[in-house]
Structures are given as C-alpha cells and as structure tokens.
Amino acid sequence: METIDWLWILHPALAVVLIYPLIGMVVRLGIQARQRRVDRAKLPPTTGRDHADLGQWLSAGVVLVVLVALTVVIVTKQPAEGFTGGGARALQLLLVLVGTVVSLLALWQVKAKGYRLVFALLTWAGVLGLGAQPEVWRLSDNPLSAEFWQSHYWAGVGVVGLMIFSLAARPEILKDLRWRRLHLTASALAAVLFLVQGITGSRDLLEIPLSWQKPTIFGCDSVKRVCPPFAPADPAPPVGS
Ligand code: HEM
Ligand code: HEM
Numbered sequence: 001m002e003t004i005d006w007l008w009i010l011h012p013a014l015a016v017v018l019i020y021p022l023i024g025m026v027v028r029l030g031i032q033a034r035q036r037r038v039d040r041a042k043l044p045p046t047t048g049r050d051h052a053d054l055g056q057w058l059s060a061g062v063v064l065v066v067l068v069a070l071t072v073v074i075v076t077k078q079p080a081e082g083f084t085g086g087g088a089r090a091l092q093l094l095l096v097l098v099g100t101v102v103s104l105l106a107l108w109q110v111k112a113k114g115y116r117l118v119f120a121l122l123t124w125a126g127v128l129g130l131g132a133q134p135e136v137w138r139l140s141d142n143p144l145s146a147e148f149w150q151s152h153y154w155a156g157v158g159v160v161g162l163m164i165f166s167l168a169a170r171p172e173i174l175k176d177l178r179w180r181r182l183h184l185t186a187s188a189l190a191a192v193l194f195l196v197q198g199i200t201g202s203r204d205l206l207e208i209p210l211s212w213q214k215p216t217i218f219g220c221d222s223v224k225r226v227c228p229p230f231a232p233a234d235p236a237p238p239v240g241s
Contacts, residue, residue, distance in 0.1 A: 004076055004211045011069035012205055015197075019065055022058045023194055026051060030187065052170055056108065059167035063104050063123060066160055070130040071097060077135035084134070093130065100126025107168060120168035124161050131157055152200040159193040162186045 029051035035041040036048070074093065083090055100123055107119035130136070131153060138154065140147035148154060165186055172179040209217040220227035 002211050007072045007076060008208065009205075010072060011065060012201055014065045014068060015201065019058070019061055020194075020198070022054060022061060023191075026054050026058050027191060029054065034184075048174075052174070056167055056170070059163035060104060060108065062160055062163045063127065064101075066127060066156055067097065067100060067130070069156075070127070070133075070136060073137065074130065074133055074135045093133070096126055096129050100130070107164070111171075116168045120164050124157075124164050127157055127160050150200060152197065152204050155193045155196045155200065159190050159197065162190040162193070166190075 029047050032041070032043050033048040033051050036043045036045075078084065085092075103119045103122040103126060107116060107123055110116055110119060131138075136153065139151040142148055166173065166183055169179055169183065173183040174180075216227070216230075
C-alpha cells in the first residue's frame, strides 16, 4: 500500500468506523421517539432530543465523509503538475470545498428559517458542484439506464441531500406533524440509500486496483472481460557475464 492507496481507503474507512455505527444509534432512537409519542411506550423522555442531537452529527458526518471522497478522487486523478485546468482551477475547486464546509458549519449554527434554507442549499450545491467534476467516476448520468440506479455517486449525493434536509428542518420536524411525516418519509428513503451505499461502496472497493496494479488493470477490456497477457519477464543474464 502506498500513500495514495491509504488516501483512497480514507472515505470507506470513515464510513464504516464512524457513519454506520451512528446510523444504527440514530435509527434506534428515532424509532423509540416514535414509540414514545404514538404508542405511549414507557421510554426515557430524552429519546427524541438524543435522536435529533446524534442526527445532527450524522448529517454533518455524511457531508464531510463525502467531501473527503470527492477531494481524494479529484486530487489523485492525475499527478499535481498535470492537473487539468492548472493552478487557477485547483484554486477555484479549493474555494468551493472551503465554502461548502463553511456553509455546513453555518447551517449548524443559524436559527432563522431563511438562513437555514440558504445554507442548506449552498452546502448541497457545493457537494454537487465538486461531484460534477470530470475526475469523479459516475456509472451513468442517465436516470433511464439501470447503471444510474446502481451508481454509488448518485445514491451518495441523494442521501447527502436528505440528511441536509433533516438537519435544516430540525425545528419544524419537532413542532409540526406534517414536517415530521415528511421527515419520516425522507428518513425511510435515506435508510434504504445507506444500505445501497454499503453494497455499492464495497463493490467499488473490490473493483479499484492498488496504485501499482493500475497500469496493467486499466489495460483490460471491461466489456469483453479480458486482460492483455503479461509482457514476458526479462531473460536471466547468462551465467558468468
Ligand atoms: C437515517 C436517519 C433518520 C431516521 C431513520 C430518523 C427517524 C425518525 C423517526 C422514526 C422519528 C419519530 C417520528 C415520529 O415521532 O413520528 C424521528 C423524529 C425526529 N427526527 Fe429523525 N431520523 C433520522 C435522521 C434525523 C436527522 C439527521 C435529524 C436532524 C437533526 C433528525 C431530527 C428529528 C427530530 C427533531 C425528530 C422529532 C423528535 C421528537 O419528537 O422529539 N432525524 N426521526
Ligand atoms: C455513508 C454512506 C456513503 C456515502 C454517502 C458515500 C458517498 C460517496 C461518494 C459521493 C463518492 C464519490 C463518487 C465516487 O467516486 O463514486 C464515494 C466514493 C467512494 N466510496 Fe462511498 N459512500 C458511502 C459509504 C461507502 C462505503 C461503506 C464504502 C466501502 C466500504 C464506500 C466506498 C467508496 C469508494 C471505494 C469510493 C471511491 C473513492 C474513494 O475511495 O475515496 N463508500 N462515496
């Protein structure tokens, strides 16, 4: 494993170690909050607040983990000196990255409805903007193709949008039954997408070769499923030379 390979497993490792355990806790507390409210189950009154507090960390964590993936993919696609668009484009993309993180922090802090809407949209737009770069691998951009629905990228940015929505609408979900129902629908979809991400992410991890293997593996024909034969090894030098 070289440094570049470690960079590539940063995102999957963070997802497995931080995000998925958090998902388990948030879902469990969400179900308990509902059981307390609807079935009058005897559960601690803190379930709802704990769910939303951990939900906030989950939303922010998902955005950051996706930003890590996008940054790694864009930065490592070609050597620094051959970066498409040169320093100017690199600076532009860096500004989008910093702007997205600042919007997320602002979304966490602000209270007024208008500000929450603006920072939520800015955060998602930042993720989509970085994701739209040609360096980012997307199975398909056509929703009518089967590949689109198997794409780790599209389900990923979709679930980011749903998490940002819940983070931005926290006060409304707490106060208003219609918003809570909307949150339930959005969260059920998010739970399915998280499941899909676990599967497509593991698939992608299996398909991405280590950096020293790339020159050979990328010579393979993925449609015909054949690889070029290895070049014959250098013949051993004659004995005594
Ligand atoms: C996979 C993610 C999530 C799932 C499955 C989920 C599920 C739920 C469920 C089942 C409820 C109870 C609804 C009811 O009482 O009818 C709930 C309530 C709530 N959720 Fe989530 N949720 C998720 C993420 C989030 C996030 C990211 C936030 C943002 C901070 C959030 C904020 C809230 C709030 C404020 C409530 C109301 C709590 C209360 O009644 O005290 N949730 N959620
Ligand atoms: C929280 C759930 C997850 C979300 C929202 C998510 C989202 C994303 C996004 C948007 C990308 C960039 C587009 C791309 O290169 O395909 C990406 C890359 C990638 N994801 Fe995930 N992902 C999640 C979980 C996982 C898991 C559990 C794994 C594997 C165990 C994984 C493996 C990968 C791999 C190998 C890449 C390629 C780039 C890299 O490693 O940095 N992802 N992910």
